Amino acid sequence: MSRRPVNPSRRFGDSGGGLFSSSKSRSSSILPIGLVILGGLFLIVYTHKGSGGSGGRLDSVSRIEGDYLCSGEVQRALPILQKAYGDSMHKVLHVGPDSCFVVSKLLRQEETEAWGVEPYDIEDVDSNCKSLIRRGSVRVADIKFPLPYRPKSFSLVVVSDALDYLSPRYLNKTLPDLARVSADGIAIFTGLPTQQKAKVADVSKFGRAAKMRSSSWWTKFFSQINLEENESASKKFEQASTKGSYEPKCQIFHLKSLP
Numbered sequence: 566m567s568r569r570p571v572n573p574s575r576r577f578g579d580s581g582g583g584l585f586s587s588s589k590s591r592s593s594s595i596l597p598i599g600l601v602i603l604g605g606l607f608l609i610v611y612t613h614k615g616s617g618g619s620g621g622r623l624d625s626v627s628r629i630e631g632d633y634l635c636s637g638e639v640q641r642a643l644p645i646l647q648k649a650y651g652d653s654m655h656k657v658l659h660v661g662p663d664s665c666f667v668v669s670k671l672l673r674q675e676e677t678e679a680w681g682v683e684p685y686d687i688e689d690v691d692s693n694c695k696s697l698i699r700r701g702s703v704r705v706a707d708i709k710f711p712l713p714y715r716p717k718s719f720s721l722v723v724v725s726d727a728l729d730y731l732s733p734r735y736l737n738k739t740l741p742d743l744a745r746v747s748a749d750g751i752a753i754f755t756g757l758p759t760q761q762k763a764k765v766a767d768v769s770k771f772g773r774a775a776k777m778r779s780s781s782w783w784t785k786f787f788s789q790i791n792l793e794e795n796e797s798a799s800k801k802f803e804q805a806s807t808k809g810s811y812e813p814k815c816q817i818f819h820l821k822s823l824p
């Protein structure tokens with residue numbers, strides 16, 4: 566197993582203490598009935614955890630509404646991605662927070678192999694995630710450095726949230742690297758500018774707050790570094806979205822791999 570130390574300088578991935586603590590406090594007014602429900606939830610979580618495998622599913626639901634909106638969005642978008650990419654979904658690399666959840670979901674699709682890169686140190690992981698990491702399916706790696714994969718190792722690379730934390734200086738290197746390791750394209754999920762929220766916790770954890778850029782900013786940036794939109798994928802994705810009444814909560818871009 567090749568788990569590399571993440572970013573010794575700790576600019577980016579400070580110890581992920583907060584990673585799985587889905588911030589938002591549930592409610593401020595605690596009524597007895599609320600307590601009963603919470604107690605019930607706790608029991609369910611507890612028994613799930615106890616049974617090993619699928620623990621944390623409830624957590625993942627709350628996290629979809631929490632810090633990592635777009636990693637949750639990838640999970641929702643899988644059927645649409647499947648329609649847009651077809652056979653190109655056979656070997657997928659997911660890059661972004663909550664990669665264990667995305668990879669587990671991908672692995673449940675038929676004829677899909679999946680790997681993940683978690684860009685931040687993770688600590689409080691469930692047993693499912695631990696076993697994915699042990700098997701090398703998910704690794705923790707700083708994406709500011711070249712990814713430890715050969716060119717075109719994956720058919721499709723899906724990246725969520727992670728790019729919002731990188732400055733243009735690093736995006737300049739990371740994005741071409743994602744294009745390098747993919748063969749049939751990159752699907753990028755980023756936050757919408759309206760989702761911008763200044764979170765002090767982010768700064769201590771990632772070195773900087775997430776910056777949600779506009780669609781025109783991204784389009785210009787992609788062309789600056791010579792990454793082209795995959796128009797066929799975009800079109801198919803849009804058609805499938807309309808058909809399936811799917812409305813993404815993130816911006817989604819489809820880029821071509823390097824020739």
Ligand SMILES: *[C@@H]1O[C@H](CO)[C@@H](O)[C@H](O)[C@H]1NC(C)=O
Nearest residue numbers: 732733734735737789790791
């Ligand atoms: C990123 O790369 C482009 C093209 O190579 C260059 O014009 C731009 O100045 C770079 N930006 C940064 C922040 O390094």
Ligand SMILES: *[C@@H]1O[C@H](CO)[C@@H](O)[C@H](O)[C@H]1NC(C)=O
Nearest residue numbers: 649650749750795798821822
């Ligand atoms: C564009 O997307 C299609 C899937 O819709 C994929 O088959 C094709 O390989 C992609 N092209 C490039 C150059 O990445």
